[in-house]
Amino acid sequence: xxxxxxxxxxxxxxxxxxxxxxxxxxxxxxxxxxxxxxxxxxxxxxxxxxxxxxxxxxxxxxxxxxxxxxxxxxxxxxxxxxxxxxxxxxxxxxxxxxxxxxxxxxxxxxxxxxxxxxxxxxxxxxxxxxxxxxxxxxxxxxxxxxxxxxxxxxxxxxxxxxxxxxxxxxxxxxxxxxxxxxxxxxxxxxxxxxxxxxxxxxxxxxxxxxxxxxxxxxxxxxxxxxxxxxxxxxxxxxxxxxxxxxxxxxxxxxxxxxxxxxxxxxxxxxxxxxxxxxxxxxxxxxxxxxxxxxxxxxxxxxxxxxxxxxxxxxxxxxxxxxxxxxxxxxxxxxxxxxxxxxxxxxxxxxxxxxxxxxxxxxxxxxxxxxxxxxxxxxxxxxxxxxxxxxxxxxxxxxxxxxxxxxxxxxxxxxxxxx
Numbered sequence: 001x002x003x004x005x006x007x008x009x010x011x012x013x014x015x016x017x018x019x020x021x022x023x024x025x026x027x028x029x030x031x032x033x034x035x036x037x038x039x040x041x042x043x044x045x046x047x048x049x050x051x052x053x054x055x056x057x058x059x060x061x062x063x064x065x066x067x068x069x070x071x072x073x074x075x076x077x078x079x080x081x082x083x084x085x086x087x088x089x090x091x092x093x094x095x096x097x098x099x100x101x102x103x104x105x106x107x108x109x110x111x112x113x114x115x116x117x118x119x120x121x122x123x124x125x126x127x128x129x130x131x132x133x134x135x136x137x138x139x140x141x142x143x144x145x146x147x148x149x150x151x152x153x154x155x156x157x158x159x160x161x162x163x164x165x166x167x168x169x170x171x172x173x174x175x176x177x178x179x180x181x182x183x184x185x186x187x188x189x190x191x192x193x194x195x196x197x198x199x200x201x202x203x204x205x206x207x208x209x210x211x212x213x214x215x216x217x218x219x220x221x222x223x224x225x226x227x228x229x230x231x232x233x234x235x236x237x238x239x240x241x242x243x244x245x246x247x248x249x250x251x252x253x254x255x256x257x258x259x260x261x262x263x264x265x266x267x268x269x270x271x272x273x274x275x276x277x278x279x280x281x282x283x284x285x286x287x288x289x290x291x292x293x294x295x296x297x298x299x300x301x302x303x304x305x306x307x308x309x310x311x312x313x314x315x316x317x318x319x320x321x322x323x324x325x326x327x328x329x330x331x332x333x334x335x336x337x338x339x340x341x342x343x344x345x346x347x348x349x350x351x352x353x354x355x356x357x358x359x360x361x362x363x364x365x366x367x368x369x370x371x372x373x374x375x376x377x378x379x380x381x382x383x384x385x386x387x388x389x390x391x392x393x394x395x396x397x398x399x400x401x402x403x404x405x406x407x408x409x410x411x412x413x414x415x416x417x418x
Contacts, residue, residue: 006042008087015047019292021319025186026092032400034058037407044081069097075119090128095146096360102152128155132316133163134337135362141170143360158183159316160338184403186317187396188326192295195328201304208300211287214274227259231308233320235265242271244369245311250280251373260286302327307376313364315339326390332375336365342391349375
């Protein structure tokens, strides 16, 4: 009896060698699919924002020449990867980027790419998707364009139960069943992210992070024992409320001698982080690291902190939150989005209002910095606090069997790409 060849599985996302959260999800999943499911799937990635890495054990294609988020080279990549084989293309991307992929007949942007449209209409793959839902729209659903995008997929996976419920309300229970809707969180590698010796990490903090100051001051090498080290790890995008984080630090600084560590990708983009630090008189109290840091360095930096702030106004998952918890450092976050599902309730702040923003009417919470500061001061001033731990269900060692079963079920459910 002839064994079936592995099914081609192409993950479309940020590049697995990039430093983004989507890139990390893609890398972690691709590695484990390659290692544990290589007899069922032949995996490759088509990724944005990096040229790839020879250290990864699967083939990586680089996205070139995108038109908006339209990946013009997808047919060429599929032909090279799978030839005439049928398979699966699985985006790990925001739904707002994928109308062209899921609904080519309805996407007006494809009018200027007629050959790509024709190819997508007869695509040689099923469309599976893993979507970072970080907000609901009006009526506790996703907005109309996102609804239409969802309906172009064959199989849908959410990050959290919260997101799964939003999708179900959006497309209905019958469609959710036909699209095999469920949820699986992402995992944390606890072989890397675990508590390190805090005193040593604080003593070597500058060497670990390469952090610098924005004013003419001696380069930081150590965090002093009596300083409260507050970490904020977030990209510079509108959804990350940097004004809230920095104002919170300023409130804490009224009662404590603080050192603020900021790790981000850009100082000036959606927010001017230097301007905010100047406005709140924190320039002389802040050290900054920019760009990629190895996971081991990040784990030591988290371990050095007394607490971290996660100012995302809705998270699909929220890596810095759970990396911090895995390293034994409490993280304060708003009670909205997917992350609270896996967080201790004592670290959550309730919104005081909500608003809508953007093309897709995403609901965003509004917070008071005083409330965040009060929570931080309670954690700082009431030791001993309970031991900070990552929810063990997020440990990759425990989580992977759920994922493996999902991929196995995908074939057992009657895989037959169009």
